[in-house]
Amino acid sequence: MRQAGRYMPQYRKLRERHSILDLCHSPELAAEVTLQPVERLGVDAAIVFADILLPFEPLRLGLGFQAGEGPHLDRPIRDAADVERLPSFDIDAELGYVLDAIRLARRALPVDVPLIGFAGAPFTLASYAIEGGASRTFTKTKRFMYQTPDAWHLLLSKLADVVGTFLAAQARAGAHALQLFDSWVGCLSPDDYRTYVQPHSRKALSLAGKSQVPLIHFGTGTATFLEDFAAAGGDVISIDWRMPLDAAWSRIGNRAIQGNLEPAALLAPEPERSRQVSDILARAGRRPGHIFNLGHGVLPETDVAAVRAVVDLVHGG
Numbered sequence: 001m002r003q004a005g006r007y008m009p010q011y012r013k014l015r016e017r018h019s020i021l022d023l024c025h026s027p028e029l030a031a032e033v034t035l036q037p038v039e040r041l042g043v044d045a046a047i048v049f050a051d052i053l054l055p056f057e058p059l060r061l062g063l064g065f066q067a068g069e070g071p072h073l074d075r076p077i078r079d080a081a082d083v084e085r086l087p088s089f090d091i092d093a094e095l096g097y098v099l100d101a102i103r104l105a106r107r108a109l110p111v112d113v114p115l116i117g118f119a120g121a122p123f124t125l126a127s128y129a130i131e132g133g134a135s136r137t138f139t140k141t142k143r144f145m146y147q148t149p150d151a152w153h154l155l156l157s158k159l160a161d162v163v164g165t166f167l168a169a170q171a172r173a174g175a176h177a178l179q180l181f182d183s184w185v186g187c188l189s190p191d192d193y194r195t196y197v198q199p200h201s202r203k204a205l206s207l208a209g210k211s212q213v214p215l216i217h218f219g220t221g222t223a224t225f226l227e228d229f230a231a232a233g234g235d236v237i238s239i240d241w242r243m244p245l246d247a248a249w250s251r252i253g254n255r256a257i258q259g260n261l262e263p264a265a266l267l268a269p270e271p272e273r274s275r276q277v278s279d280i281l282a283r284a285g286r287r288p289g290h291i292f293n294l295g296h297g298v299l300p301e302t303d304v305a306a307v308r309a310v311v312d313l314v315h316g317g
């Protein structure tokens with residue numbers, strides 16, 4: 001998930017002098033931010049500092065980040081012609097700075113801390129590409145999907161090629177595991193997931209899977225179609241906090257699971273915070289193949305000491 005970010009004073013300090021895109025574009029700075037949570041929190045793995053929206057730069061959608069408002073696209077996708085016009089590009093030439101950040105971070109990390117590379121899933125990327133930014137209802141995305149299904153499938157298929165290839169390149173650069181983020185897929189019905197999204201996620205994961213490193217398939221709001229979500233692929237299935245870990249695990253069969261602390265539980269006072277952590281550990285029951293994690297990213301309001309306390313509790317428990 002997002003390990004670095006505004007909740008960390010060290011990160012905020014760097015952000016006073018550099019925009020988020022500057023941090024991403026500089027392999028040295030990105031590697032430095034990648035290491036911050038490992039040092040401060042004592043987590044077992046690092047995730048490279050980058051963003052799922054970076055491929056929108058070579059796709060010429062006009063990516064920018066506005067203070068407090070999140071990502072913004074100057075040229076969102078409006079119709080089939082926009083999809084047709086999407087340029088193909090060379091990953092090494094256009095996103096090589098992420099691969100360089102991976103190489104640098106790998107060299108700087110302790111040998112027992114693996115590095116996770118990542119990319120956005122076709123649906124979540126398409127939602128930003130069509131909405132032009134964040135959305136609560138995904139109205140433009142769903143209208144596009146229903147009204148122009150051919151253009152929709154072409155868009156997701158192109159995005160699947162981009163992210164699948166990008167993930168494989170990250171593994172070649174040294175990432176020990178890869179995570180595909182389908183952050184907003186839970187806004188869909190189970191039927192629509194199967195029809196409009198699943199084949200494309202499957203393609204992205206299968207392209208990434210050629211690199212032979214473990215794949216983590218991340219989603220939120222997937223409780224109503226978890227089996228279909230898992231069937232798209234991934235060695236590890238990530239779940240949010242809206243379902244109990246043991247119930248979810250029994251639905252995905254013989255696979256590893258990631259999750260599932262409610263991010264807002266880090267705002268809860270003791271003993272409630274520790275109670276929720278212990279409940280997840282009890283539901284995992286020391287079965288191998290559980291990656292303890294939040295169900296989604298760390299909220300900016302979170303106290304770093306609370307995150308550290310959870311890491312220590314998980315390690316001690």
Ligand code: CP3
Pocket residue numbers: 001002003004005006015020033034047048049050051052053065068069070071118134181183296297
């Ligand atoms: O933990 C890390 O350091 C890894 C880096 C990372 C970022 N984005 C940096 C970032 C990762 C893994 C992401 C993934 C990402 N980006 C996702 C998928 C995971 C999720 O949280 O659902 C999504 C949907 C995005 C798109 C994105 N980037 C949004 C919606 C925003 C704005 C929201 C916000 O919190 O402001 C960003 C900006 C962004 N990317 C930040 C960070 C640390 C925010 C902090 C800042 O403005 O400096």
